[in-house]
Amino acid sequence: MEENNKRTDVNELGEFGVIEHLTRNFALNNPDSIKGIGDDAAVIDIGDEALLISTDMLVEGIHFDAAYTPLKHLGYKSVVVNVSDIYAMNAIPTQITYSIAISNRYSVEALDDLYAGVLKACEMYGVDLVGGDTTSSPKGLSISVTAIGRAKKEQVVYRSGAKPGDLICVTGYLGAAYLGLQILEREKQIYLEHPTVQPDLDNAAYLVESILKPEARKDTIQYFHKNNLKPTSMIDISDGLASELHHIAKQSNVGLFIEEVNLPIHQETQLKAISFNIDPLTCALHGGEDYELLFTVDSKDVEKVKYMPDVYIIGDIVEKKEGLKLHSSGGKIHNLTAQGWKHF
Amino acid sequence: MEENNKRTDVNELGEFGVIEHLTRNFALNNPDSIKGIGDDAAVIDIGDEALLISTDMLVEGIHFDAAYTPLKHLGYKSVVVNVSDIYAMNAIPTQITYSIAISNRYSVEALDDLYAGVLKACEMYGVDLVGGDTTSSPKGLSISVTAIGRAKKEQVVYRSGAKPGDLICVTGYLGAAYLGLQILEREKQIYLEHPTVQPDLDNAAYLVESILKPEARKDTIQYFHKNNLKPTSMIDISDGLASELHHIAKQSNVGLFIEEVNLPIHQETQLKAISFNIDPLTCALHGGEDYELLFTVDSKDVEKVKYMPDVYIIGDIVEKKEGLKLHSSGGKIHNLTAQGWKHF
Numbered sequence: 001m002e003e004n005n006k007r008t009d010v011n012e013l014g015e016f017g018v019i020e021h022l023t024r025n026f027a028l029n030n031p032d033s034i035k036g037i038g039d040d041a042a043v044i045d046i047g048d049e050a051l052l053i054s055t056d057m058l059v060e061g062i063h064f065d066a067a068y069t070p071l072k073h074l075g076y077k078s079v080v081v082n083v084s085d086i087y088a089m090n091a092i093p094t095q096i097t098y099s100i101a102i103s104n105r106y107s108v109e110a111l112d113d114l115y116a117g118v119l120k121a122c123e124m125y126g127v128d129l130v131g132g133d134t135t136s137s138p139k140g141l142s143i144s145v146t147a148i149g150r151a152k153k154e155q156v157v158y159r160s161g162a163k164p165g166d167l168i169c170v171t172g173y174l175g176a177a178y179l180g181l182q183i184l185e186r187e188k189q190i191y192l193e194h195p196t197v198q199p200d201l202d203n204a205a206y207l208v209e210s211i212l213k214p215e216a217r218k219d220t221i222q223y224f225h226k227n228n229l230k231p232t233s234m235i236d237i238s239d240g241l242a243s244e245l246h247h248i249a250k251q252s253n254v255g256l257f258i259e260e261v262n263l264p265i266h267q268e269t270q271l272k273a274i275s276f277n278i279d280p281l282t283c284a285l286h287g288g289e290d291y292e293l294l295f296t297v298d299s300k301d302v303e304k305v306k307y308m309p310d311v312y313i314i315g316d317i318v319e320k321k322e323g324l325k326l327h328s329s330g331g332k333i334h335n336l337t338a339q340g341w342k343h344f
Numbered sequence: 345m346e347e348n349n350k351r352t353d354v355n356e357l358g359e360f361g362v363i364e365h366l367t368r369n370f371a372l373n374n375p376d377s378i379k380g381i382g383d384d385a386a387v388i389d390i391g392d393e394a395l396l397i398s399t400d401m402l403v404e405g406i407h408f409d410a411a412y413t414p415l416k417h418l419g420y421k422s423v424v425v426n427v428s429d430i431y432a433m434n435a436i437p438t439q440i441t442y443s444i445a446i447s448n449r450y451s452v453e454a455l456d457d458l459y460a461g462v463l464k465a466c467e468m469y470g471v472d473l474v475g476g477d478t479t480s481s482p483k484g485l486s487i488s489v490t491a492i493g494r495a496k497k498e499q500v501v502y503r504s505g506a507k508p509g510d511l512i513c514v515t516g517y518l519g520a521a522y523l524g525l526q527i528l529e530r531e532k533q534i535y536l537e538h539p540t541v542q543p544d545l546d547n548a549a550y551l552v553e554s555i556l557k558p559e560a561r562k563d564t565i566q567y568f569h570k571n572n573l574k575p576t577s578m579i580d581i582s583d584g585l586a587s588e589l590h591h592i593a594k595q596s597n598v599g600l601f602i603e604e605v606n607l608p609i610h611q612e613t614q615l616k617a618i619s620f621n622i623d624p625l626t627c628a629l630h631g632g633e634d635y636e637l638l639f640t641v642d643s644k645d646v647e648k649v650k651y652m653p654d655v656y657i658i659g660d661i662v663e664k665k666e667g668l669k670l671h672s673s674g675g676k677i678h679n680l681t682a683q684g685w686k687h688f
Contacts, residue, residue: 006451006453007451009451009452011448013452018452018478019478021452022459022478023459026463028472029470030472032494033438033439033474036472037473037476041475042439042474042475044395046391046395047390051388051395053439053474054475055441055443055488059445059479059481059482060482061482094374094376097386097397097399097490099400099401099488100401101401101486104354104355107353107354108353108357109351109352111354112366126374128370128373129367129370130388130397131380131381131385131397131398133488135403137403137406137486138404138405138483138484139482139484142401142445142481144401144477144488146399146490148388148397
């Protein structure tokens with residue numbers, strides 16, 4: 001029962017617009033609520049330390065297709081995407097809660113597969129499963145995970161700390177998960193049209209694994225802590241590099257300048273993108289689901305990041321008035337548009 | 345894709361059986377994980393204090409019927425059922441995260457109503473909204489709420505602390521929410537068959553409000569703290585008194601003895617149950633969704649609970665070998681069977 005007569009479609013506002021709109025009247029009133037909505041995780045004051053909390057929902061038919069997503073991988077990934085948010089605050093994940101709503105299509109054996117993946121991820125990332133809810137659903141599978149983490153209060157890194165002169169860095173390669181998804185979608189279509197044809201996933205292991213079984217950058221955070229390196233800002237790349245750059249720029253009140261030639265794109269991503277007639281740059285900027293870390297560091301720390309394994313310096317933070325620009329490999333300057341994954 | 349050939353329906357195990365089965369291989373490895381699955385909330389060590397975490401999912405068509413559930417009430421209730429779990433640990437809720445998956449049937453205005461209820465509950469219970477996720481769903485509305493709370497570590501009350509000789513107490517009245525639901529279901533059927541008939545909710549305000557807009561027992565916990573009264577065990581009544589008594593008995597390794605004449609049943613519940621040809625005792629024992637507190641106290645504290653507003657002493661904890669018994673108003677002794685709400 002809707003109590004108003006006006007009807008505004010959520011698509012008109014978009015995901016971030018809807019969240020901003022719905023939460024506009026909420027304030028933080030408890031003194032221990034350090035940071036609420038608007039970063040990778042909420043931050044709660046627990047004395048010397050901060051407690052981090054992040055939560056995500058994964059819905060069948062929206063975030064995953066049961067036709068080509070092994071449940072064990074799904075269980076693993078659903079934990080990874082949440083601990084990734086904790087790492088993005090420069091913190092260590094410690095616990096998760098795991099809730100599922102399941103239709104009667106799912107057997108106990110299917111759930112065993114799902115939870116085998118959850119267990120593997122808990123072991124990999126050192127988190128304890130401490131709670132959850134298990135209920136039925138009229139249709140499909142929905143998963144809701146909450147991750148909890150810890151950091152020394154002064155070590156927490158927000159999206160808002162980047163300043164002109166900082167270097168912009170990313171971990172790992174970009175765009176592979178997006179292409180992995182395109183491969184799986186293509187194979188699904190072929191299967192639906194020709195059920196006897198075997199899937200052709202040869203040479204696509206890296207790309208397919210990127211979408212089905214991503215890893216979170218535990219190693220990066222351990223390196224930061226070991227080397228006393230604290231980024232000035234950080235975010236994980238779930239919606240695509242360009243979208244995350246916009247979050248950093250908006251919340252830090254700065255502009256930024258990205259060098260296309262410095263964007264780390266794996267050779268397999270390059271080749272497969274071309275075979276799909278997609279610009280590899282589009283995959284890297286807008287693909288999403290990479291779960292790599294995007295962070296900025298003070299320029300005095302350049303020596304520390306230059307030799308960091310798996311880290312690429314892709315640009316600089318500039319004054320806000322200079323906007324968000326991409327220096328293409330062709331030598332031109334483009335405005336960098338945000339175009340994250342839209343689930344609406 | 346199910347990787348096993350055997351197919352066991354989740355109904356064969358039941359909700360609690362499924363959770364036990366799926367989580368049997370998970371251990372608590374982090375030293376700050378005090379209590380994991382198996383109580384109203386998980387308990388995390390944060391120094392002098394403990395942090396409590398509880399999470400619940402509410403799924404359209406399972407937990408609520410959009411046909412007769414105003415979204416503002418739903419928003420309010422979805423917060424209440426979660427803070428109730430924090431109170432059930434003798435703790436104070438401080439923050440929530442609020443996630444929704446919504447189909448395109450829901451407009452921004454509909455979500456405004458939902459979040460107006462969330463805001464009202466946040467204000468009522470003094471909790472800050474600090475995070476969440478907003479995504480789309482192929483069908484209907486799913487809500488996932490995580491509540492966070494605090495308590496001094498030695499003040500946390502578990503399900504497992506009841507001992508022979510303790511008094512068993514409940515707050516408020518039992519069974520009203522169940523009858524409220526029956527009234528709404530009946531009106532829905534009448535409406536579907538005769539759309540011009542106006543709903544007959546006269547004199548049913550108390551019962552209908554019990555299901556649509558329950559409150560959590562903040563007042564009870566405040567009374568405990570003010571009067572230095574610490575229950576020996578506690579649980580909130582979400583699945584029905586009998587089911588919760590079984591949880592207390594199992595986890596405390598005790599038996600218990602309940603006096604039917606002492607069960608608090610509101611006069612309106614009595615009358616409506618009779619008009620529906622339902623035994624009021626069945627509503628009180630098995631109705632569910634009451635969100636009252638069931639707790640046990642040491643017999644030395646009898647004077648403190650005897651004069652507590654809205655608290656009823658309904659029985660005693662006995663040795664495990666004596667089992668779980670109900671002394672009926674007719675003078676007979678019955679075995680107390682658990683029969684909670686089954687969402688499967």
